[in-house]
Amino acid sequence: MAEKELNSDYFIKHHLQNLTFGQCSDGKWRFADGHINLGAEHTAHQEKEGYTCDPKEMGFNAIHVDTMLMSFLLGGLFCFLFWSVARKASVTSPSKLQNAIEYAFDFVRSGVSDTFVPKGNKIIGPLALTTITWVLLMNIMDLLPVDLVPWIANGFQSSTEHGWVHYFKVLPVADINAPAGMALGVAILIHYYSIKEKGVGGFISELTLQPLGKWAIPFNMIVEIPGFYAKQAALALRLYGNLFAGEMIFILIACLYIYSAELFQAGILSQSIMWGIVGILLQIVWAIFHVLIIALQAYVFMILTVVFLNQAHETHH
Amino acid sequence: MEETLPLIAGALMTGMGAIGGAIGVGLAASKYIEGIARQPELQAYLLGQFFIMMALIDALPIISLAFGLIQLFG
Numbered sequence: 411m412a413e414k415e416l417n418s419d420y421f422i423k424h425h426l427q428n429l430t431f432g433q434c435s436d437g438k439w440r441f442a443d444g445h446i447n448l449g450a451e452h453t454a455h456q457e458k459e460g461y462t463c464d465p466k467e468m469g470f471n472a473i474h475v476d477t478m479l480m481s482f483l484l485g486g487l488f489c490f491l492f493w494s495v496a497r498k499a500s501v502t503s504p505s506k507l508q509n510a511i512e513y514a515f516d517f518v519r520s521g522v523s524d525t526f527v528p529k530g531n532k533i534i535g536p537l538a539l540t541t542i543t544w545v546l547l548m549n550i551m552d553l554l555p556v557d558l559v560p561w562i563a564n565g566f567q568s569s570t571e572h573g574w575v576h577y578f579k580v581l582p583v584a585d586i587n588a589p590a591g592m593a594l595g596v597a598i599l600i601h602y603y604s605i606k607e608k609g610v611g612g613f614i615s616e617l618t619l620q621p622l623g624k625w626a627i628p629f630n631m632i633v634e635i636p637g638f639y640a641k642q643a644a645l646a647l648r649l650y651g652n653l654f655a656g657e658m659i660f661i662l663i664a665c666l667y668i669y670s671a672e673l674f675q676a677g678i679l680s681q682s683i684m685w686g687i688v689g690i691l692l693q694i695v696w697a698i699f700h701v702l703i704i705a706l707q708a709y710v711f712m713i714l715t716v717v718f719l720n721q722a723h724e725t726h727h
Numbered sequence: 728m729e730e731t732l733p734l735i736a737g738a739l740m741t742g743m744g745a746i747g748g749a750i751g752v753g754l755a756a757s758k759y760i761e762g763i764a765r766q767p768e769l770q771a772y773l774l775g776q777f778f779i780m781m782a783l784i785d786a787l788p789i790i791s792l793a794f795g796l797i798q799l800f801g
Binding site for chain 2: 422426650654658707709
C-alpha cells in the first residue's frame with residue numbers, strides 16, 4: 411500500500427471495524443478486506459480481483475472473529491482460574507488468589523441474597539458470579555491501548571498497512587452483539603421462570619391484566635409489554651453504550667497522537683511533544699475515571715440480572 | 728446544508744441526552760446528601776445504592792452519547 415496520510419477520520423473508522431469473517435460476493439468464505447473504509451481503493455480492488463469482502467454485504471452470517479475470540483478466551487480464563495483455585499483450596503493456608511476469589515464469591519453471594527427472595531434456586535448464584543466476573547474481565551480489556559493487540563497480532567507492525575489482521579477490536583462489549591447475546595440469555599431465563607412459576611396463563615395475565623383490570627386489556631398491553639421487553643433490551647444497551655462511549659473517547663484521545671505526528675513531520679518539535687504529553691495525560695485521567703465505570707457496569711449488569719429473575723418469580727395479585 | 732445536518736444531529740444526540748441525565752444525577756445526589764445528613768451511620772450503604780442509581784440514570788445519556796459519536800465519526 412502506498413504512503414498513506416495519517417488521517418483521524420480514517421483512524422476512527424478503522425478502530426470501529428470488527429475483524430469479520432463471512433461470505434464474500436463470489437460465495438467463498440474469507441476475512442473482510444483491510445480497506446473497506448477507503449472508497450477508491452475498495453473499488454479498485456473489486457475491479458482487480460472480481461469480488462468484494464465487505465461486512466455490510468455479508469448479511470446475517472458475518473462472524474465478528476475478534477469479539478468471539480476475546481469473549482471465549484476471557485470466559486475460559488474465568489472458568490480455569492476459578493476451577494484451579496477451587497481444586498487446590500485450603501482452609502489452613504489460603505493463597506492470595508484464593509482470598510481474592512473468596513472475596514468475590516462472598517460479594518456476589520451477599521448481593522444475591524439481598525435481592526433474590528425465592529429459596530432453593532440452584533442457577534441464580536452461579537449465574538450471578540459468571541455474569542459479574544465475565545463482564546468485568548471483558549470490560550477490563552477497555553484499558554488496553556487501542557492499537558496494542560492488533561499491533562502484536564501483526565508481528566509488531568501497524569495494522570493499517572501491514573499484516574493480515576486488518577482490524578482487531580479487543581473490547582468485546584463495544585460490539586453490540588456480545589452484550590445483546592448475554593441479554594438474550596437473561597431474557598430466555600426470564601421467560602422460562604415466568605412461565606414455570608406462574609404458568610402460561612399467569613404470565614400472559616401479568617402482561618395484559620396489570621394496571622387497570624380486564625376491561626382495559628389493550629391499554630394494559632400497551633403499557634406492560636413494551637416495558638417488559640424494554641428493560642431486557644436496556645440491559646444490553648446500557649453495557650454496550652457505556653463501554654462503547656468509553657472506547658470511543660480513548661480513540662478520540664489517540665487522535666491527538668496523529669496530530670502530534672503531523673506536527674513532528676512538519677518539523678515543529680516543541681508543539682509535537684506538547685500534544686503528545688497532553689494525550690498521555692488525558693488518557694491516564696480518562697482511564698482512572700473509566701475504572702469506576704468498568705466495575706460499576708459489571709456490578710449493575712449482575713444485580714439487574716438478579717432483580718429481573720426475582721421479578722419473574724414474583725406473583726402479583 | 729446537506730452535509731451539516733448529520734453533524735447537528737450528532738451534536739444534539741450527544742448534548743441533549745446529557746441534560747436529563749444531569750438533572751437526574753443532581754436530584755439523586757442531593758437526596759443522598761440529605762440522607763447522610765439525617766442518618767450519618769448509613770453513609771456506606773447509601774453510597775452503594777447511589778452508585779447503582781447513578782449507573783441506571785446514566786445509561787440513557789450514555790447510550791445517546793454512543794450513538795451520537797457513531798453519527799459524528801462512524
